[in-house]
Amino acid sequence: MLDQNQLRKDIDLVVQGLATRGVDFDAQRFHELEARRKSVQVDTENLQAQRNALSKRIGQLRSKGEDASQEMAESQAIPERLKQLELALAEIQAELSSWLATIPNIPHSSVPVGSSEEDNVELRRWIPGARNANDEPAHITFQPKDHVEVGEKIGLDFESARKLSGSRFMMLRGPLAALHRALAQFMLNTQTIEHGYQECYTPYIVNAATLFGTGQLPKFKDDMFWVTKGGQDHTEETDADAVAEDLYLISTSEITLTGSVRDEILPQEDLPVRLTAHTPCFRSEAGSGGRDTRGVIRQHQFDKVEMVQLAHPEKSYEALEEMLGHAEAVLQKLGLPYRVMQLCTGDMGFSAAKTYDLEVWLPAQNTWREISSVSNCEAFQARRLQARFRPEKGRPEYLHTLNGSGLAVGRALVAVIENYQQEDGSVVVPEVLRPYMGGLEKITPQA
Incomplete structure (x- = not known):
């Protein structure tokens, strides 16, 4: 399977290499999947940061004997939202992996270019x-x-x-x-x-x-x-x-x-x-x-x-x-x-x-x-x-x-x-x- 890190760093090289094999790699599709993946990951990281902040805030309120019910309600809703994001990320990764599984290897630079x-x-x-x-x-x-x-x-x-x-x-x-x-x-x-x-x-x-x-x-x-x-x-x-x-x-x-x-x-x-x-x-x-x-x-x-x-x-x-x-x-x-x-x-x-x-x-x-x-x-x-x-x-x-x-x-x-x-x-x-x-x-x- 192709190296996803290489696709992220130098997709043009991958596209050119596959073209010599007669394979038209859909770079736009990869970019779209990557954008969706990054968006989900950013949302996940933001929610995790929010959960940590809420946890800290709840601790502070309780230590002062103050009401933390609103913060606790917000915190309790986060796990379900994280689970949904996790499923969304898994769906994106599955689509990407399923697609890349059909793409052949990139030829070494010493391989002569030809069609048959x-x-x-x-x-x-x-x-x-x-x-x-x-x-x-x-x-x-x-x-x-x-x-x-x-x-x-x-x-x-x-x-x-x-x-x-x-x-x-x-x-x-x-x-x-x-x-x-x-x-x-x-x-x-x-x-x-x-x-x-x-x-x-x-x-x-x-x-x-x-x-x-x-x-x-x-x-x-x-x-x-x-x-x-x-x-x-x-x-x-x-x-x-x-x-x-x-x-x-x-x-x-x-x-x-x-x-x-x-x-x-x-x-x-x-x-x-x-x-x-x-x-x-x-x-x-x-x-x-x-x-x-x-x-x-x-x-x-x-x-x-x-x-x-x-x-x-x-x-x-x-x-x-x-x-x-x-x-x-x-x-x-x-x-x-x-x-x-x-x-x-x-x-x-x-x-x-x-x-x-x-x-x-x-x-x-x-x-x-x-x-x-x-x-x-x-x-x-x-x-x-x-x-x-x-x-x-x-x-x-x-x-x-x-x-x-x-x-x-x-x-x-x-x-x-x-x-x-x-x-x-x-x-x-x-x-x-x-x-x-x-x-x-x-x-x-x-x-």
């Missing part, structure tokens, strides 16, 4: 065996097939998944299922053993407060899968907490990892906190517009290894570069060509102040596809979560939260299938994954 992915900036690329940064990925010597055509012969089963759940689901069998598992385990080991993240196992179902804290609600409610809706009939055995509000399947473990520090104050010496988890992710793809309906690229259920850092505000951009390197390391170990893109203002996620995307090369499509997104949200999520740290001196301050894919497992599977495919339809297992697959070197088409 066409305006993103390529920073660099990594090609195995490349002599310079401008090299193109090596071309497969035969006509490459896409991951669906190759995968369906080695264990990718869309038909069973469609029978079980419908479209945009997959089932994996045999060595291909093992390859998917190996990718996730390899990613987790890389992030925990080599990069110092603490592995977590988190819930897959969360409440609305958690989703609000990380910015999924209220804006992206239609992109979520709802599990339990308040107001439905429930048996007496049902947990009362579970029926009190809607519950949702997570769309990323960023939600649970970042949300785990909601309403907490961390010691400064514990920063940065590095967390990682491998979870399934569930997305309705309500806003996908029918894109990528073929294959594994855009599914309702997919797996991801997520990285989260909770950092000191002065060090969060160092942490962002570090996390980008942690995601890159996975792709380099897998030997997959990729490029680093800096997203423009118009293509960033709702909570992000600055984002890098990693795009992996898919030879059958002859294009780059996103496989990781690494973002610094600064204090935007922390304000919504009330997640803070205690500095050596002074009051608690908001954390800076960062998140990134380390990586999306399904898309990594697609990239391995397409980049390691052989002319006979087999797929070579990347060397770093073989220890997780009992030494298997190649997955061959099933008879």
